[in-house]
Amino acid sequence: MGRGRGEVGFAVAAMLARVGGFCARRRWLVLGGWLLVLVLAVGLAARFAKPLDTELTVSGLQSTQTLDQVDAEFGSGGDEGRVVFAAPEGQTLAAYQPALTALEKALNAEPTLSPAGRIGYFSVKAEQKQTDAALDQARAAGLQVEESSELAPPPSGGSSPGIGLLIALVILLITFGSLSAAGMPLLTAVLGLGVSLAGLYALTALVPVNSIAPTLAILLGLAVGIDYSLFLIERHRRQLREGAPDVRASIALATGTAGSAVFFAALTVIIALAGLAVARVGFLTQMGLAAAGAVLVAMLMALTLTPALLSLAGRRVVGRWKPRAARTAPRWAAFVVRHRGVAAVLSVLLLGALAVPVLGMRLGLPDDGDDPAGTTDRRAYDLVAEGFGPGANGPLLVLVRNGAVTREQIAALPGVATVLPPAVHGQDTLLTVVPSSGPEDAATATLVAKLRGLSPKTSVTGQTAVAIDISDHLAGALPLYLALVAGFAFVLLLVVFRSVLIAAKAVLSFLLSLGAALGCTVLVFGPLLAFLPTIVIGVLFGLSMDYEMFLVSGMHEEHRRGATAPVVSGFARGAKVVVAAALIMIGVFGGGVAGGDPVTRPIAFALAAGVIADAFVVRLVLVPALISLFGRAAWWLPKRLDRVVPAVDVEGTDLIVSRA
Template sequence: MATFLYKLGRSAFRRRRLVALLWVALLALAGVGAATAPTATSSSFSIPGTEAQKAFDLLEERFPGGSADGATARVVFKAPDGGKMTEAGHKAEVEKAVADLKAGSDQIASVTDPYAARAVSQDGSTAYISVTYKVNAMELTDDTREALKETGTGARDAGLTVEIGGDALQTMPEQGAGEIIGVVVAGIVLVITFGSMVAAGLPLLTAIIGVGIGISTITALANVLDLGSTTSTLAMMIGLAVGIDYALFIVSRYRAELAEGREHEEAAGRAVGTAGSAVVFAGLTVVIALVGLAVVNIPMLSKMGFAAAGTVVIAVLIALTLIPALLGFAGKRVLGRKARKGLPVSDKPNAGTRWARFVLRRPVTVLLAGVLGLGAIAVPAASLEMGLPDDGAKPTSTTERKAYDLLSDGFGPGFNGPLLVVVDGDKSAADRTAEVIKGLDGAVAVTPPTLNKAGDTAMITVIPEDRPSSVETEDLVHDIRDRSGDEVLVTGATAMNIDFSQKMNDALLPYLALVVGLAFLLLMVVFRSVLVPLKAALGFLLSVVAALGAVVAVFQWGWLGSLFGVEQTGPIMSMMPIFMVGVVFGLAMDYEVFLVTRMREAYVHGERPGEAIVTGFRHGARVVTAAAVIMIAVFSGFIGSSEQMVKMIGFGLAIAVFFDAFVVRMAIVPAVLALLGHKAWWLPRWLDRALPDVDVEGEKLRKELASGPGDPDEDRQLVRV
């Protein structure tokens, strides 16, 4: 592989104009496709194989023409202290709001009058209008949404409290300037690392081109593949981070080759042949982790994984081709000021060398400090509570949260999470089911069954006693399912949440085994070792559990919540653990590959284990540190999002990279390697013969180049092939 990549790097350097033109053309083509594609809507959400999804599908089949996919809203009215919503003046204001809603948009499917629908609380203080739309929230026009927001203006002037809940107010997440700040921080780190504006600009430029191609392609295919409006968020997050990092490693190795006196084209070839090999395998681990999300069998999650994996593939290809091409344009400007002027460079041990020697002197102390420290941070993970966010998880300043609280106060905590029971049977079966549910603990209201036109299916609405995310409501769902026959199915947002969380829990171990197993085999091929991949996997588990502990402490317990903009604590998003396992594993292996590959290279070339560790840190510690800081900065930029899910993902990934890069890879890894010595690189002979030799450390390339220069024409021919 190193030989092929070496020739690819030299070819891209020589044909830099053609390579740059091809990538610019791809960016333009993807941009045109995105600009001409229909506007993306929210993708359909389904959980195949769950009872809640089966009930939803049955409703679609037996109740045709329903608005199950349409957006909904609740306009909640509360009378002043001591007042009643049944008073003539208040009633007139509500009826006017009903009339305004019906006339406000042709996207409305139905508007219920609270007085006809008995949607007034027992104490008379609260009433609500239910609104359903013909389209989902993302397809609502601005005029429709504004008409909803303006509802009840006259009622407010009359002294009533009016708040609006439901998904009809849902809009695209506001990302703000956080991502821009992350990129700016990345640029500053690159300038400090390289001492050259040109060298710092190359990774940023190529990452932006890669993300631009990836996001534009996703946008162009969004409607065709039902990718939805949120699929690109993960692709942008991962694409920016790995795009900058992969380019950083190629540019850094190129500068090191120039420092050894090699010509520019030769340096580009060697940089791609050595660091490029590490980029390929690091990218493969990320792709494996993202594509592996498909085993969860949730289409939305699978599509997010595939889209992000495609962006990573683009980042790898750009690092291997566009970076050497741009290095050809940059010339000596890619070097620092001292190197350009020919000034002597200090030969004093750098910080990486000093740290490696410190770890070699005290490996046990460093190992224990790292393991115990991460273990302590991981403790909150034992209290992890999972759920899907609803309006009750939103900040108390929002109208959605205020409407949620008003409904809870007026109609009971369970009113915001009604259960929808679907009976696949006639009226007698539905009546029997309703009587069974009335006798269950935790059910405070059961509506009479509503039959379809054919009379073979019925719907029953059940109002739980407790809030939607409570253990008592979950027990009620299980009780209904256990006490009823196979013809009775429970669905609704609350039941979907319960089934989703259970599916996440059931898929975690198989997914972990698949991803870690495949990556373990891949790392054995890279490092020609059994213990190094094992150490990498165990270190990852430690860092990801510690990151989950930090997420629980901030978003569930509220520790330092105000610092990260967390206005409302609550359960952790159900997909967060499995999502972090997948993404963080791929990113964690990046640093393992980049840092330990340099150690492996030194060991193969004859250095003792301790010397190889020092060599790896001398050449790689500064670059890995810069790469980690950049990735943390990019992920941290998403903490500023107004969307709780995006905020949580950004924080979780940023803190996980911090733990993995600076504690696991920079402290625990060298300590373990120091204790293992030569055993770290042990591989059974039979396994050595069975594994393919991909020459990641470039030993075959070095021998081939040492034997004499090859025929340039032959090299060109091989690259074309």
């Protein structure tokens, strides 16, 4: 394919080569410019940042609309939490009446006692609780006193970038064999992460930002920031080892060739993450755009700051020893190609087996029952379940208009533990229904559906009903988002590699990786966060396409050069980068699992599992096996499509030819 067939790709590669050459020549200007951007972003964040939004809500749902009506008519909404208290095992609260009386007076609330008389709780507004002194006095008297999440301080936790950075440094040292080369991706990623996070917090002055969005931006921004820089550095190092005489010219060429793959890979991730808006869920859109912004900054850093740092390092970036992986990759590829049929079948069977638990996947939103056992809100949750039954942690509010349904009818429904006395406002009656099952149980969702089916004039709300509705909404949007992502992947790779089979293989292998990631997460965590599959689809799709670009572009380039064994030689060129990038991703996401909270931990786990499946099973086994099985048909494109599909030349081969 000459320049005439790859005008788009050549234009991008040529532009990036000019950018790389400029950054190599004006290295101090580029470094100073990015530091200035970082200082300005931090300054804006410090001056204008507002608190992050902690609510996970979706507007327009029946439960949320009903909750607004209940708040307006009955004043029963708001940030109401529970102070839960319990006597020691074998005793009752009657022996602690003075302490309870003092606590009642301090909280200005009436206690609710369990039938057994050992456990009770106060319903308390967040603004009522001004001091912990009364709680400490009750504890000193011998009572166990715990608080629900509405009243307790937020648990510490989140992503652990320090763990990921340490793992990344070790992997980069092993990969490059050079301290200067290993340090560049880390410096690029950390500066990029600082810019994107500071910019995100500064943005809170204009629009609300969910509290989970920065965590996702950290996990993804740090991972791809390292990966993109890694890919560029490795291309430059290979050119120097092959005898490139001029360092700056090599930097420009590496930015034009490897930088093109980085550009298109990052564009893919950004589009996939921005596509989270398809679900029409505000907090999910915020998370997707925040992560997309972090990826955009990481790409810009890789394409500008990395060339500047490479110019500063000179030839020291090559290192003094050749990593063993460079010798192992060709042997592994040759082994897979020799046994390609068995390798393809076994890898598909393995991924399929890991995906089986997805068939029983249930979605929900986090509550206090998902917190670690040692936290006060989790202990409060467990005490309420023990004293009043599991449904007491998720009571349902049933709003009945014009007496359409009676309390007795509701109490007679299967799955109802009790119905509290009603509150009346005009023609509206509000009933509090305590299910016999917990908030995350499938039986509770069934009960909500039965309550709504009693009459068109009956509405159900409350925290549990809202969570069920949000989960149903996200589950309904999931097939559309997955179809859009899969369709986009097929079109993108059809254009990039001009091959129907490569594009179809990439889509199917992505679905296998996704199934394995979600299956492992269901196996470990049980019911999943309602928005977890959507996020994992967006992020894992982007990472999967990154690995596809980095690995298959090498095979494609070798094929175009007429290599006798393009799969083996192309695999050898890209495998080291894919393995290093995957290990870094696993380290970053693993840090999120180790140091995360109940919301971020399963997300980080799913992403880590997805990367393991995609990089080490799909890319290192299934991809070379299938492309070898395809033979020459791997690069086949029907003539009709050949005339209309633009040629991108993502490898920058035309740029190499033009500079030869």
